[in-house]
Amino acid sequence: MRGLVEQMIGLGLVNMSSTAVEVKRKAVGGLIAGVFFLTAYVALVMALAFYVATEAGAVAAALVVAAAAMAGALVVLAVVAVLNRRTEQLVLARQAALAAARPDPLTARLVQELPSMIRSSPIAAAVMVSSFAYVLARSQGFGRRPKA
Incomplete structure (x- = not known):
């Protein structure tokens, strides 16, 4: 029995070390991809500002970029609020189901x-x-x- 437990612990530790390496790899890859996405976003905002500046002037370009960013932020906040509400309803339903399933x-x-x-x-x-x-x-x- 002791040998079986030792083997199970050994397999668990091997799995844990490979999982830790995988998590590190995903974190570093996500960080690098995030930097590239941020760079692309800044370049896109600057290109939009330059384009609007040639058409309507520098002040109008700044206002257009700010309005677009504000609209995007409001959309993201609305989506997050809807997802949070849905998650809260699922948690409440799960708690009600658990309360109903409790033994006598x-x-x-x-x-x-x-x-x-x-x-x-x-x-x-x-x-x-x-x-x-x-x-x-x-x-x-x-x-x-x-x-x-």
Whole structure:
């Protein structure tokens, strides 16, 4: 049993180290891509400002670029607010489903007392759990079928 646990821990550590390398790689790649996207965005804003400046003047160009940035920011805020609202509704629905699926108080009390029962009398607890599993399996139709 000890060898199996050691092997499982070894596999877990190998997986963790490869996951850490993968996360580092994704973080560095995302950072580099972010710098390039930011550079492209600044170049796009400057090109827009230069184009509008040749058509309407420097002040109008600054106002157009500022208005476009403000409109973009408002759209992003609206989308984030809608997504947050949807997430909040999903969380509330999930909490309501969990509250409705909670076991009755008798079952909850039995599950709460199970560790102390196992500490006080492990054999009796094992017999009780196995008989409960047997009754549950028979009620679900598992096990031998009666001869026809």
